Amino acid sequence: MVREExxxxxxxxxFRRTPRGWDEDMGLGILSQLANWLGEELGWSATERSDxxxxxxxxIKHQYSFNTPTTKGEVAIAAESRRS
Numbered sequence: 001m002v003r004e005e006x007x008x009x010x011x012x013x014x015f016r017r018t019p020r021g022w023d024e025d026m027g028l029g030i031l032s033q034l035a036n037w038l039g040e041e042l043g044w045s046a047t048e049r050s051d052x053x054x055x056x057x058x059x060i061k062h063q064y065s066f067n068t069p070t071t072k073g074e075v076a077i078a079a080e081s082r083r084s
Contacts, residue, residue, distance in 0.1 A: 008042065010034060010056040026060050028068060 007013045013034060014021030021027045027034075031053055039049040060066040 008038075010038065010052050011059050013038065014056070021060075026064065026066050027056075031056060 007017050010027075010031065011021065014027040014031075020030060023029070035049045035053050038044070038052070044052070057068045061068060
């Protein structure tokens with residue numbers, strides 16, 4: 001996907017290439033794993049992977065008013081509130 005389609009950002013993969021960004025948790029459940037995979041494909045350092053995660057979280061907060069939870073309990077509460 002990265003090489004063939006030049007998907008270079010987490011939000012591109014989560015919203016355009018897959019439907020995972022539209023999940024109840026907006027892709028947060030796989031975000032670290034995806035950042036690691038994408039980082040390996042693109043040769044990112046740990047700092048670049050962390051920056052990519054931060055960019056994604058800022059985007060979903062800004063564009064979708066989704067405050068990123070920090071604990072598993074907060075993830076469950078956020079998912080429940082999005083269903084309502």
